[in-house]
Amino acid sequence: MSKQKHNPMIAVTISIVPGLGQLYNRQFIKGTTFLLLTIAFVVSFYQFLNIGYWGLLTLGEIPGLDDSRVLLAQGIISLIITGFAITFYVLNLINAYKEAVKIKHGRKNDDLRKSFKDGWDKSFPYVLVGPGLFLLIFVVVFPLLYMILLAFTDYNLYNSPPKNLLNWVGFENFISLVTVPIWRSTFFSVFSWTVIWTLVATTLQIALALILAIFVNDPRIKFKKFIRTVLILPWAVPAFVTILIFAALFNNDFGAINNDILGPLFNQAIPWMTDPFWSKVALIGIQVWVGFPFVFAIFTGILQSISKDWYEAADMDGASSWQKFKSITFPQVMFATAPILIMQYAGNFNNFNIIYLFNQGGPAVRGQNAGGTDILISWVYNLTFETQNYNMAAAISIVIGLIIAGFAFYQFRRTRSFKEEGEM
Amino acid sequence: MTRKTKSNLQVIGMYLFIGVVFVFISYPLLWTLGLSLNPGTSLYGSTMFPENWSFVHYKWLFFDPSSDYLLWYKNTLIVATITSICSVIVVSLIAYAFSRYNFIGRKNGIYTFLLLQMFPVLMAMVALYLLLNLVNMLDTLTGLILIYIGGAIPMNVFLVKGYFDTLPRELDESAKIDGAGHFRIFFTIMLPLAKPILAVVALFNFMTPFMDFILPSIILRSPENFTLALGLFNFINEQFGNNFTRFAAGAILIAIPIAAVFLYLQRYLISGLTSGATKG
Numbered sequence: 283m284s285k286q287k288h289n290p291m292i293a294v295t296i297s298i299v300p301g302l303g304q305l306y307n308r309q310f311i312k313g314t315t316f317l318l319l320t321i322a323f324v325v326s327f328y329q330f331l332n333i334g335y336w337g338l339l340t341l342g343e344i345p346g347l348d349d350s351r352v353l354l355a356q357g358i359i360s361l362i363i364t365g366f367a368i369t370f371y372v373l374n375l376i377n378a379y380k381e382a383v384k385i386k387h388g389r390k391n392d393d394l395r396k397s398f399k400d401g402w403d404k405s406f407p408y409v410l411v412g413p414g415l416f417l418l419i420f421v422v423v424f425p426l427l428y429m430i431l432l433a434f435t436d437y438n439l440y441n442s443p444p445k446n447l448l449n450w451v452g453f454e455n456f457i458s459l460v461t462v463p464i465w466r467s468t469f470f471s472v473f474s475w476t477v478i479w480t481l482v483a484t485t486l487q488i489a490l491a492l493i494l495a496i497f498v499n500d501p502r503i504k505f506k507k508f509i510r511t512v513l514i515l516p517w518a519v520p521a522f523v524t525i526l527i528f529a530a531l532f533n534n535d536f537g538a539i540n541n542d543i544l545g546p547l548f549n550q551a552i553p554w555m556t557d558p559f560w561s562k563v564a565l566i567g568i569q570v571w572v573g574f575p576f577v578f579a580i581f582t583g584i585l586q587s588i589s590k591d592w593y594e595a596a597d598m599d600g601a602s603s604w605q606k607f608k609s610i611t612f613p614q615v616m617f618a619t620a621p622i623l624i625m626q627y628a629g630n631f632n633n634f635n636i637i638y639l640f641n642q643g644g645p646a647v648r649g650q651n652a653g654g655t656d657i658l659i660s661w662v663y664n665l666t667f668e669t670q671n672y673n674m675a676a677a678i679s680i681v682i683g684l685i686i687a688g689f690a691f692y693q694f695r696r697t698r699s700f701k702e703e704g705e706m
Numbered sequence: 707m708t709r710k711t712k713s714n715l716q717v718i719g720m721y722l723f724i725g726v727v728f729v730f731i732s733y734p735l736l737w738t739l740g741l742s743l744n745p746g747t748s749l750y751g752s753t754m755f756p757e758n759w760s761f762v763h764y765k766w767l768f769f770d771p772s773s774d775y776l777l778w779y780k781n782t783l784i785v786a787t788i789t790s791i792c793s794v795i796v797v798s799l800i801a802y803a804f805s806r807y808n809f810i811g812r813k814n815g816i817y818t819f820l821l822l823q824m825f826p827v828l829m830a831m832v833a834l835y836l837l838l839n840l841v842n843m844l845d846t847l848t849g850l851i852l853i854y855i856g857g858a859i860p861m862n863v864f865l866v867k868g869y870f871d872t873l874p875r876e877l878d879e880s881a882k883i884d885g886a887g888h889f890r891i892f893f894t895i896m897l898p899l900a901k902p903i904l905a906v907v908a909l910f911n912f913m914t915p916f917m918d919f920i921l922p923s924i925i926l927r928s929p930e931n932f933t934l935a936l937g938l939f940n941f942i943n944e945q946f947g948n949n950f951t952r953f954a955a956g957a958i959l960i961a962i963p964i965a966a967v968f969l970y971l972q973r974y975l976i977s978g979l980t981s982g983a984t985k986g
Contacts, residue, residue, distance in 0.1 A: 355833075410800060413796060413799070418859050423822075426833075494723075502716075512728060514968075516731055533749070634920070635920070666831065667831075686824045
């Protein structure tokens with residue numbers, strides 16, 4: 283009879299203090315652990331959270347003494363800790379309710395050994411994920427949150443901690459980005475070049491990779507292994523080395539391309555470094571050189587896996603090479619590699635290395651505060667480390683982030699494993 | 707035109723195209739090699755085929771007391787080895803959980819990883835700098851290693867999880883029925899089967915410190931803590947043309963071992979990537 287009276291609502295209500303609900307459910311070890319954890323949490327984090335939230339709201343009150351940057355960091359850590367606490371709290375309520383329902387329906391409590399084993403089984407995935415998650419939060423999530431919040435402050439060269447305090451300014455930075463003339467003109471010219479750069483460079487490198495992969499895969503071509511090895515070479519050499527070497531090759535005055543090739547053959551020199559148009563051409567060429575081998579390698583793997591029967595059937599029907607390419611090879615390769623290709627576009631969108639190493643985003647352009655070949659991410663770098671416009675850099679980063687999220691969203695829908703194996 | 711001559715022309719055309727690409731690939735590489743053998747240090751006046759070639763820059767890198775090259779090599783090897791081992795451990799544990807267990811936050815976790823892997827580390831630089839400053843790890847290799855490991859998680863978990871998903875579930879389920887524990891299944895069944903993709907993860911993470919200069923340039927301050935990429939970059943960062951032949955020599959000494967490992971493992975690498983990334 284007593285079991286019938288066991289009330290799940292009571293279990294939930296007294297679980298407002300975590301652990302009590304479990305005690306009511308006569309799970310004494312679990313309840314005590316929860317209770318102790320809660321007490322430990324409150325005791326050890328109360329002070330930290332208190333300062334953290336105060337810091338997050340005010341960003342400090344005494345200039346010179348309160349460092350807004352540190353307060354902001356503590357505030358974010360407080361937010362993360364709170365997030366975990368709330369998750370735990372909600373789980374605790376759900377757990378208390380579910381167990382109480384089971385008791386009400388007349389289930390006996392498990393013996394100690396079995397409940398230990400169940401507990402281990404249930405918590406095992408968390409044990410696996412825990413350490414990595416901890417690292418991930420501090421190295422990836424925390425910095426991103428920090429960057430997002432910086433975009434809503436007035437942190438720049440003229441207002442920088444610890445001498446000054448930061449203030450929350452709402453969406454002011456974003457508004458400046460599209461209304462203040464110098465920011466607006468720079469933003470739109472950098473943005474359009476970023477889009478052109480991403481589309482042209484990536485598409486060219488994919489096209490070259492596809493042509494080469496099909497050629498090398500042709501049964502009439504010999505020395506396949508050797509050819510593939512040479513074609514993969516640019517991937518194997520560290521990219522920063524290659525780019526710096528190209529920067530030397532393209533040097534206006536003593537680079538080999540002007541001096542040894544264009545000079546003797548066509549008797550002219552091209553201002554690769556100082557003319558924005560030629561810089562862009564050079565950059566796209568270098569990116570194709572650096573980027574095609576990876577795609578080529580993937581394509582080669584896919585081409586070898588396409589069934590020979592299809593081509594034989596097409597031959598029987600008298601299909602031309604072009605028809606075979608259009609109806610068999612191309613769709614097969616594209617379908618299988620779509621996620622990787624999207625990643626290539628996303629990667630070039632943020633390809634900081636090549637822009638920065640080639641000529642630091644130069645040459646300088648009148649009337650804007652980014653160089654002629656700067657893409658969004660290298661502009662962010664300049665704003666952060668050269669001119670210390672942290673707030674604007676963060677605001678632009680958020681724009682980049684939103685675009686990346688668009689890429690990611692597209693990929694969610696494409697990737698098959700999320701439809702099939704993602705569900706368990 | 708008969709069928710045969712047409713086919714021959716096609717083959718010649720393909721060889722020609724491949725030949726042109728060969729020239730474009732090899733020119734910069736051979737040029738660098740030639741430059742590194744020039745006796746002078748400046749880019750100006752150096753040629754691809756020096757008349758009086760010498761190994762003076764290679765000697766300088768190794769034996770000159772003012773050269774930190776060997777120290778940088780040692781630092782890079784330390785960072786690369788630890789990063790590589792730790793990443794494989796952390797990543798395979800997480801990927802295993804995501805592939806085989808049901809737990810709270812699993813589904814959103816995969817989405818989050820997919821999103822996070824697209825963010826360049828660069829966007830987080832300011833915060834990472836402050837964070838390391840806060841815990842006194844600025845200008846230490848430990849700080850660098852931790853960031854490499856953490857930053858590699860999303861991308862690599864995604865790859866390894868995709869690979870684990872292709873392994874038949876019956877294997878571990880039958881082991882479970884036979885009474886094998888969680889860790890036992892993981893170490894004796896899953897890990898050995900996933901060797902190809904784990905090799906890819908290990909290799910990528912081993913190579914990152916050799917190739918990355920931007921993160922070290924923000925975290926490391928003192929030259930005795932530099933990694934190779936950062937040290938070499940500083941060679942020519944100050945005055946571009948003036949140390950170029952020395953840079954070329956140092957660059958070749960990085961590129962050769964990396965390229966060798968890469969080419970040696972290429973089949974492994976490609977099969978791991980295609981199965982992990984296209985199916986996962």
